[in-house]
Amino acid sequence: MDPTTRAGASTSALHARLTAWYAAHRRDLPWRGDGTDAWGVLVSEVMLQQTPVSRVDPVWRAWMERWPTPSDLAAASPADVLVAWDRLGYPRRALRLRECATAIRDTCGGIVPDDETALLALPGIGPYTAAAVRAFAYGRRAVVLDTNVRRVLARALGGEALPAPSLTRAEQDRAAAHLPLDDAGSALWNVALMELGALVCTARSPRCDVCPLRELCAWRAAGHPPDVHAHRRRTQAWHGTDRQARGALMAVLRERRDVAPETLADAWPPPEQRRRALASLVADGLVVAVTDDDGAALSYALP
DNA sequence: TAGACGTGGTT
DNA sequence: TAACCAAGTCT
Incomplete structure (x- = not known):
């Protein structure tokens, strides 16, 4: 059996359980609604960078009401944008999002691009967000590797408690090898994997007892060994900084x-x-x- | 590539 | 209580 076939078979079993679980447990987040266009998805992804869903939800709703298109945001003042960003944190993201809107208006005809190169050229859009927009807004096949997906794959496929501190080439290759080949299947795989990481396969207290992948999980099969990267993680100082x-x-x-x-x-x-x-x-x-x-x-x- | 970059809920 | 953690990007 060649590697492609093995990866395919493994993906197939994981995909079936994962998508069944997702259909039953997915959250109805506002940016997942049918009425949300690519701009709404892009805004949500930037707001969600290092920021919990519960804090983004109300800000995203007000933001999209006020600036429903890139051109609307591009016309806003930086001060208004920073005030509307409120306490989401990392306020430079707000400024970059406005610059991103300006670039979309001036160089993309006001339409959020769907190709990777054009997305990566936009301010505040990196590898993760570019892939997320392609997958979630346009239903394209893209390797979406956020902290949730990295953790689920590290456990289920790698048998490790947590992924390495920074994204590795091997992780990207493994994620690509397990990504379903078709657009629709890959988009569903991505969002379901991310949702599982957010709701079940969490960093601190994973709920393995209700996980749809438990029979296939390499980490569980290995007896839940501890994080091999623990000694390399250093906590960020805060008070007095x-x-x-x-x-x-x-x-x-x-x-x-x-x-x-x-x-x-x-x-x-x-x-x-x-x-x-x-x-x-x-x-x-x-x-x-x-x-x-x-x-x-x-x-x-x-x- | 490691470090800087907010904020607040959870453990 | 202190530490951990959250849909990363930029330099």
Whole structure:
């Protein structure tokens, strides 16, 4: 039996169980509705980058109501976009999404492209989001490898508790080898795999007892061995970091849009760290400084 | 390629 | 409580 046949047979058994489970347990997320076009899917994917579904849901609904097309968002001010982004986090994503909308309007005729090269050329769109738009918005065959899919495949096929810290070539090859060959089948495979990772095959407490793949799972067959990458994972510091300072300053600016330097001093007292955070926010285009003739800051505002 | 980049719920 | 984790991208 050649490798292609083996992979095909394995995929077939997994696919049948996975799709049956998905049909019964899929969530009715707003961006999965029939009324959602490619722009809506793209917006949802950018918002969902490193951000839980529950936080994205209300923001996405309001966003699509306000800016239903790329041209609508492109015409909005950065300040309005940042305020609407609210507390989704990583506010640079909001700015990039607006730049993405501008690029779609100016270079793609206002239509979200369906080919990988054009998608990857857009601001804020990387390998995952490009594949997700092709698969979920256009029903095309694409290797969708987000954190959920990586984890499910690492367990079911690789027998490991968790995937490596960063995406490997071997993982991409394995995912490609198991992807159904047809457009519709591959699109369903992708969304079902992702949903299983989100609802059952979770990072912390996987619900193996109700998993549709349990009889086929290599990790379960191996006795659930621990994560071999554990020693390489380092936790991200937060308290007292410049990152936390940036977040505190942006929270004030979202609320007031334009504030005196003293107001920001109240929001983040340590002067040197505040200066550093503000400088980086200005460099990122998230904040603008209004200065007098001597260059002293009179106020800070959203762009 | 490793590190930077928000925010808040869960364990 | 501190740490972990969430549909990644960019530099």
